[in-house]
Amino acid sequence: MEELELIPQDIEAERSVIGAALLRPECAFEVLSSLQKDDFSSIVHMHVYEAMEKLAKEGITPDIVTVNSRLEALHLATPGTIEYLSGLTVETITTKNIKSHIDIIREKSKRRRLKEICARAISETSDPENDIDGIANGLCNAIYDLDRRKSDVKPLKTAYQEAYAEIVEAVEAKKEGKLLGIQTGFPRLDKRLAGLKKGELIVIGARSSMGKTSFAMNIADHVKKDHKVLYFSLEMVPSQLALRLMAGDAKISMQDLRTGDIGGKEIARLGTAIQSVNGNMFISDNFRQSTTDIMALSQKVRREHGLDLVIIDYLQLITRTEFKDNEVQALDAITRQLKVIAGELEVPVILLSQLSREADKGNKGGQRGRVPELSELRGSGAIEQNADVVLLLHKQSRDSTEAKLIVAKQRNGATGIMGLHWNGETTRFTEEDSVHRYYGKTPFDKQEVEY
Structure with missing residues (x-):
């Protein structure tokens, strides 16, 4: 029995x-x-x-x-x-x-x-x-x-004490020339954001082919030097992303790498770039990922390797498990869930997002001169609402070497605009090139301005 x-x-x-x-x-x-x-x-x-x-x-x-x-x-x-x-x-x-x-x-x-x-x-x-x-x-x-239990209440005095501890930590970090958050590799951006902070959802929006994937990869390439990064690629296979990183590391044109138009010196530089790669970055290449999948894999990586930053490329490709027939509600649910994931994992989450087609109205041919706005985040105003930081990446045309990075929203800080230089051959953004540095100017603007 x-x-x-x-x-x-x-x-x-x-x-x-x-x-x-x-x-x-x-x-x-x-x-x-x-x-x-x-x-x-x-x-x-x-x-x-x-x-x-x-x-x-x-x-x-x-x-x-x-x-x-x-x-x-x-x-x-x-x-x-x-x-x-x-x-x-x-x-x-x-x-x-x-x-x-x-x-x-x-x-x-x-x-x-x-x-x-x-x-x-x-x-x-x-x-x-x-x-x-x-x-x-x-x-x-x-x-x-x-x-998930009933939320505990916290006395205001305790919250004050925790906030004061963060202030003291920030003061000490500044004395040592450091930031509390993870540095992106873009010094002026780091200064404005105080780095990428735990629990924050950072949205990077751009029109199609404006370089948002490259910008995110530039950040990942810098962060992986000292921190663990998990990159969810919902559009490109890992080898394509690696090709971009290798082009930048070896300073070789992407076109030359794709066509094999390289010689012994370039091959030697590629070898050096490969040998210098550490084990701090992981790429998920499953094109069908829901927020549940993202959470599960992130927890696995954190448990087995440690985790400091999650990057998701990009929002509109995340598999919808709720409100499948309503894009606005679906994207609202997804961004809320990603904000929760950032808090649960205690890491910053960078989320790439397309801008709506409305952003291209009035532009002729390849020219995209009009600066994008928060309202153009494709699909839902809830993206802006759920994000702690929104960055908008803008170029006047696809081939332009000048770019703007607009800090359009920062829940706990100032907004503003800063100039970037784009090197399409190596898929690298930098804050300024030698010409801009010589003349004391940044692309588009003589100085940073409030947005």
Whole structure:
């Protein structure tokens, strides 16, 4: 005879927690802020929690009398309910261990929910008509949500102390000529942003073929010297991205590399470039990636190698698992999820985005003289809303060597415009070339201006 599978639970911990909540008001509110109804395995304890929650919302302190009365009003009481509640308080010798007992209940609850999630996934995979990718995404989302609990409150004084610690850290970093955030390799941009900071979603928008992938790769190439980078390429295979990096590192024209029009000196430089590559950058080449896939792979890389920066190229190619028929809602959901991912992973996330076709209206031929605006982020105003920083990359034409980098939004800092120089042969952006440096000018503008 098969043994019955035991349900993960700890009834004694549940009895202890309910007993403490009925004895002391502060314990009751700690239980309500730390646990949910479904965290209890006993239906009786679920009902008691529900009664306490309703009382607390009405400003009534939960105790034996008020809880029993509310259970009666909800038709959840039995003739022995008051005796059961009294027994719980009698059993509770001390309330000092309530936090550890709450942790036990949460751990058992998590085990139960995980078993339910896996059982549901197994059941769904048995039906050949169910979409396997949808099942996998649903499974990943459900597992990801396991640790999402009621948010804790934080005293304002604590927030002040944390903010002050960040200020002190920034002051010390400035004394040493450093930045708190990760440096991009573009000094003026780093100065304006104070580097790429943990938990931030940084959107880089540009019209088609304006160099946003190259700009992101330039940042990645600099960051990978000292930090771990994960690059999600939804449009190019890793070898194409590597070709761009090699062209810049070896200072060889992309066209010459593609056609093989190189000699011994160039081959030697390529060899040097290859030998200098470290193991700090990883490229995902799966063209079908949802935000769940991005989160899962990012967590894997962080766990196995460490992770400091995520770059996604680009937003409109991310697989939509929600609102498939509504682009605005879909992009809103995706950018909100990516902001959450940045916070959960505690890394900056750079997200590339196309600008809408409206951005090209009024331009003739290859000329794209009009400076782009935030409203032209393709598909949804929520992109701007969910981003901490929005950078807009602009060139007057595809072949122009002059470019503008517009800091169009910075949630915690100033906006502005800075000039860049574009070398199409090596796919490199720099803040200024020798001509601009000699004349003391930056492309487009004599000086940086507020945007």
